[in-house]
Amino acid sequence: MRWCMNIVGSGAIGGLCAAGAQHANLPYRAIVREHSNKLRFVEGLDGTITHLDYAEHDIAKLGEHDVLILPLKAFQIGDALQQWQKRINKATPVILFHNGMGGTELATTWLPDNPVFLATTSHGALKLNADTVKHTGMGSTMLGMAFSHPLAKKLQPVVTALMEACIGPVTWREDMQTALWQKLLINCAINPLTALENVKNGALANPQYRATLQLVCQEVCLTAQACGVQLDEENALEQVLAVVRNTAENYSSMHQDIAHHRPSEIDAINGYVVQQAQKKGIDVPVNTRLFLAIKAL
Template sequence: MGKLHIVGGGAIGSLIAASAHKNGVPYDCYPRNIRTMPARAKWRDGQSIELKAAMPAPVILEKDDVLILPLKVYQLNAALKEWLPYLNQKPTVVLMHNGMGGLEVARDLLGGDYPLLLATTSHGALKESTSSGNFHVKYTGLGATQVGAPNLAKPIPQKLADLLQVAPQLANAIATLDSSLPPVQYRSDILTALWAKLSVNAVINPLTALHDIQNKHIADAEFEQTRSKICHEFTLVANAYGFKFDEDEVLKNVLSVAKATGENYSSMHQDIAQGRQTEIDAINGYIVEMAKKKGIPVPENTLLVERVKALSV
């Protein structure tokens, strides 16, 4: 089994590190700011897990290592450029972020044939500061991780056993991830899964940020028209790129996720509340950019991008 190298000190990266620690998977963390790296994790059963001391700088990776980047899309370019000199053995790189656009960044820097995995997770985690000025990560919700290999030549292996025959390095990297924070599910159609998650984020993130509300309020009647317009525009754009989304099913899924994560505050809400840059360009902004390329008007998503950017100035 390779070693996990986790870039950043955010909630999900810290959760992966804590779970790897708990399950005996070798790992190291490389936060941008060591002082804000969580020192421990609080598990859902009350268990407390102490994390290893963070690494101050990148190290040369072996081929069977796994470099995972649970970052914001806008942080990805700088992070990959920093790590490029240490990737000569071509270890597997895993992108895990909200929104879209990361694949394009990675392909530009690493090349279209690099051993790359795209991942999306529904595990919940919250990074909190303590009264002493330290940080910990709280495991707030059990979920699952979906992962796929976008750079493989077609036909794409449909099952993990098939992937093991075609690309054993990637299959072994998925096994490492599954040993670290299970369950991890291989998706041959990972881009469909990521677009589906984009539809959820495109509704929940901007509306919770703009109205200062928890996820559950997305289902309120006052947002009915806005929800429908966002989902309608999303479906038009996604299907123009060859996907087969049903608008009613997209809306139903958004409401289902909003209710299932009802007590949570979205990541964009948290970014606005804490004065951080948001991921609006990688979510609704991505829909807008992809719509432009096809000549599809998306006024609701365009307005949301403008409003969130005005809020975060």
């Protein structure tokens, strides 16, 4: 039996996943809530347009050859897991695909018996309007287990290959928490500053932002270390600046959320660092300032 990718929501990364599945001739369903906007078109890096197919709203239950992908905002993950909990087989693999942290805790709460995976990507994507996504930059995707599960280990090569077709290249990470903290560091530095300053990512290469970026990196690395994750503090700023250069013409997801008066993922990004730092008795004044500034908008 062939696997089917079930991609929830109408976000930009979900659109890339659906378009990738379609190009790979991989069965998929794009799923949105009733009365929600549907993505119709995905513009590729080469300018080609992919027209997406949508599932019916009423999908009774997913089976063991279905993969449930949740490329949602961080604050949507908890509700989504609750809604899908009774609509999936215990053998159905689930992939959480969101910025920031907190997915592992939610998955442990709502889907402790399922094989759950975490994914993060550096592909650039932008919603041009309600029904169109543009692939704005080539990137890569990291994939790993949310928590130890015997079926997840067995399914690792299958799920990796499926995600490779949807949004590759994919690297399997045994140390997925380290990978997520690495991505968190980048997001903590770039997302709130671009949103507050109303600029593209490339503007952060300006020397006026260097001290703030450096302090954000130091605070995130210190907090990660207290949480048992060792980041490369010496090269952290250069990693951020490399992303700034490589995505210079892109707007960050938080910039777009704030610009369009949508809820942001600040709680799962700088807010997560502030929360973990408080638990460990660590002072993170710059991340706190950025967190409060975004919350005040």
